[in-house]
Amino acid sequence: MGLAERTAKRxxxxxxxxxxxxxxxIGCRAxxxxxxxxxxxxxxxxxxxxxxxxxxxxxxxxxxxxxxxYLVMNAHLAEGKDGETKWWHVRRACMHCVEPxxxxxxxxxxxxxxxxxxxxxxxPEVCTGCRYCQLACPFQAVTLEWEDVFSRISKCPMCYERxxxxxxxxxxxxxxxxxxxxxxxxxxxxxxxxxxxxxPDKYVDHIFGxxxxxxxxxxxIAGVPFEKLGFSEDIIDKSIPKYTWKYISKAPxxxxxxxxxxxxLYVYTKRRAENEDGxx
Amino acid sequence: xxxxERYSARFGFRLTPWRWAMLAFMLLFLAVAGYRFAFxxxxxxxxxxEWTWGLWKYLVFPAVALAGCGYGTVFLAHVLHIKRFYPVxxxxxxxxxxxxxxxxxxxxxxxxxxxxxxxxFVYWGYTSILFEVLWCMTLYWTxxxxxxxxxxxxRIDAPLIYKALDKAMPVLICVGIMLPTLHQASLGGLFIATxxxxxxxxxxxxxxxxxxxxxxxxxxxxxxxxWALCRIYGxxxxxxxxxxxxxxxxxxxxxxxxVVLKVWDxxxxxxxxxxxxxxxxxxxFLLEHVVFLLVPLVMFLTPSIRNSVGGLLTASILTxxxxxxxxxxxxxxxxxxxxxxxxxxxxxxxxxxxxLIIGAxxxxxxxxxxxRVLEGVSDAEKVEKGVAQTPAxxxx
Numbered sequence: 214m215g216l217a218e219r220t221a222k223r224x225x226x227x228x229x230x231x232x233x234x235x236x237x238x239i240g241c242r243a244x245x246x247x248x249x250x251x252x253x254x255x256x257x258x259x260x261x262x263x264x265x266x267x268x269x270x271x272x273x274x275x276x277x278x279x280x281x282x283y284l285v286m287n288a289h290l291a292e293g294k295d296g297e298t299k300w301w302h303v304r305r306a307c308m309h310c311v312e313p314x315x316x317x318x319x320x321x322x323x324x325x326x327x328x329x330x331x332x333x334x335x336x337p338e339v340c341t342g343c344r345y346c347q348l349a350c351p352f353q354a355v356t357l358e359w360e361d362v363f364s365r366i367s368k369c370p371m372c373y374e375r376x377x378x379x380x381x382x383x384x385x386x387x388x389x390x391x392x393x394x395x396x397x398x399x400x401x402x403x404x405x406x407x408x409x410x411x412x413p414d415k416y417v418d419h420i421f422g423x424x425x426x427x428x429x430x431x432x433x434i435a436g437v438p439f440e441k442l443g444f445s446e447d448i449i450d451k452s453i454p455k456y457t458w459k460y461i462s463k464a465p466x467x468x469x470x471x472x473x474x475x476x477x478l479y480v481y482t483k484r485r486a487e488n489e490d491g492x493x
Numbered sequence: 494x495x496x497x498e499r500y501s502a503r504f505g506f507r508l509t510p511w512r513w514a515m516l517a518f519m520l521l522f523l524a525v526a527g528y529r530f531a532f533x534x535x536x537x538x539x540x541x542x543e544w545t546w547g548l549w550k551y552l553v554f555p556a557v558a559l560a561g562c563g564y565g566t567v568f569l570a571h572v573l574h575i576k577r578f579y580p581v582x583x584x585x586x587x588x589x590x591x592x593x594x595x596x597x598x599x600x601x602x603x604x605x606x607x608x609x610x611x612x613x614f615v616y617w618g619y620t621s622i623l624f625e626v627l628w629c630m631t632l633y634w635t636x637x638x639x640x641x642x643x644x645x646x647x648r649i650d651a652p653l654i655y656k657a658l659d660k661a662m663p664v665l666i667c668v669g670i671m672l673p674t675l676h677q678a679s680l681g682g683l684f685i686a687t688x689x690x691x692x693x694x695x696x697x698x699x700x701x702x703x704x705x706x707x708x709x710x711x712x713x714x715x716x717x718x719x720w721a722l723c724r725i726y727g728x729x730x731x732x733x734x735x736x737x738x739x740x741x742x743x744x745x746x747x748x749x750x751x752v753v754l755k756v757w758d759x760x761x762x763x764x765x766x767x768x769x770x771x772x773x774x775x776x777x778f779l780l781e782h783v784v785f786l787l788v789p790l791v792m793f794l795t796p797s798i799r800n801s802v803g804g805l806l807t808a809s810i811l812t813x814x815x816x817x818x819x820x821x822x823x824x825x826x827x828x829x830x831x832x833x834x835x836x837x838x839x840x841x842x843x844x845x846x847x848x849l850i851i852g853a854x855x856x857x858x859x860x861x862x863x864x865r866v867l868e869g870v871s872d873a874e875k876v877e878k879g880v881a882q883t884p885a886x887x888x889x
Contacts, residue, residue, distance in 0.1 A: 277542065277834075314686050320618035320627065321609075339612050342534075342605025345623050347545040349686035353832075356542045357605070362533035364605035426688075445831070449688050457622055460682050460700060464625050464675055471671035479572050479663055486574040 226399025228330030247387030427452025522848025561707030563589020580869030712744030785815025
């Protein structure tokens with residue numbers, strides 16, 4: 214991947230994204246099976262006595278992401294804005310941040326923030342398996358193939374081959390209720406705002422992903438506060454790579470200036486020490 | 494003892510029952526290492542997608558922090574040329590070298606695709622803080638090996654190599670202090686990215702906290718190492734006290750600076766509420782900063798405690814534990830609220846953990862017995878019997 218792509222200024226509104234409307238989701242999990250089919254992922258039952266690592270969810274309603282589930286549906290029982298207590302179904306997968314920290318944190322460029330928007334783990338062959346991307350991800354959406362000897366990362370690539378050609382990802386195509394919609398991030402945000410404005414009684418006035426972690430390409434709207442849907446309230450609204458870059462970009466200055474300063478001190482104090490000894 | 498016969502006898506390593514036990518443990522360690530490299534992290538460890546950095550990654554942080562004794566002491570002794578610190582600088586350098594060795598081997602254990610360990614050097618992921626950490630740690634490790642070579646070739650008869658190393662030493666020292674300064678900070682910088690870290694610890698200043706704490710723990714580590722080595726080899730620890738008390742005063746200054754910076758940071762971020770909220774995290778923060786930072790700081794600053802062997806040693810141990818506790822809190826306690834899954838290491842992870850530490854201890858003992866590391870101390874027995882003997886200090 215070239216430096217040009219890495220440093221290119223991208224308009225977040227022009228990136229492809231997915232809008233998930235929790236109110237519209239009926240929990241059929243068609244997206245989940247479409248995902249498995251599109252990526253050829255194996256079926257591993259949740260209730261297996263010796264469940265592989267990552268599928269050890271204690272709560273069957275809220276399975277975790279695993280190397281063989283790029284996408285899972287979680288169900289949460291909560292009281293909605295309309296006063297009705299019911300099960301809400303939430304799609305969990307990579308959020309495809311506008312400025313992804315996994316991509317910034319990778320020291321071998323195994324990740325790519327594609328010009329189209331999807332964040333793709335594109336070079337597993339160079340991955341060292343340091344797992345810093347996993348630690349850094351604020352959404353814990355990156356999983357590792359723990360059962361392999363040389364474990365690699367696995368994550369949702371937002372069906373990059375399809376998105377590249379302007380087609381929606383497999384999960385969006387499979388959705389029968391238009392709970393999942395595909396499009397440019399700017400247009401999706403507009404659509405979400407409009408829907409919240411139109412039905413203020415049905416939607417909480419919060420688009421999850423508009424500002425979280427500096428903005429994500431996957432956006433959520435719901436009729437219930439997001440804390441009740443298993444989303445963390447503590448995710449900061451700033452872009453994390455901005456913080457890390459602010460720090461790391463200073464390193465070269467120190468790397469040059471410190472040895473020079475030390476050398477000056479070395480020469481100066483050595484002379485002084487020799488003079489104290491009686492000198493030459 | 495063998496230690497004093499360095500130049501008359503051959504290389505040797507006397508095997509006491511304790512050392513046999515340690516070597517036996519190393520066999521177990523090697524078996525676990527073989528299992529880990531053959532079958533991967535999945536069957537060996539209890540790591541999961543949330544607790545993805547476990548015991549082995551953790552080991553890097555306290556090991557490198559305590560190894561901060563090297564660059565601080567070398568700076569005082571060899572860059573600023575303060576002669577008072579000459580007697581302890583070699584102990585500091587050897588302990589530091591082994592601390593880094595633990596970290597480097599531990600990292601190789603921990604990365605899943607270990608045959609790709611060289612890739613970061615070639616693929617140049619300059620946006621990653623880990624990239625800086627790895628470069629600096631590898632270069633500094635190499636430099637430390639060369640610096641130790643300068644000690645080793647005093648004994649091994651190869652004048653050309655010794656002269657070359659002797660010429661290179663000033664450069665090695667100046668570059669070799671810049672590198673740890675950068676990566677000690679960057680090891681903390683790694684946690685800028687983990688915004689889920691408990692707010693009492695998460696700060697944009699965390700790199701500087703890591704750097705200063707690695708510097709301030711240095712004198713404590715040197716004191717403890719010197720004391721332990723004197724005990725093992727029957728030397729008079731009191732001979733080193735003048736050096737060590739001065740060194741610990743420098744450390745105390747840094748500790749005071751750390752406290753001021755921490756107070757400023759918590760105030761600026763308005764995070765005091767996270768300290769006094771009675772949660773496990775808040776209490777651990779208080780424990781770390783009161784019992785293991787303020788108490789040893791006061792002890793170091795009190796002349797009567799500082800000048801007594803017991804007082805200096807106790808304060809040093811408290812400081813060391815404090816920095817270890819800080820790294821533990823940042824990696825485990827502080828991240829726990831963000832995660833739903835649990836993590837406790839398997840027995841194999843523990844064997845790997847202690848195996849690396851014990852291996853390093855054995856190497857330190859070998860180095861001390863065979864090279865001029867522990868200098869400027871007289872034999873405890875001879876002094877007690879009243880035999881007139883001047884300690885062979887570099888001073889004077």
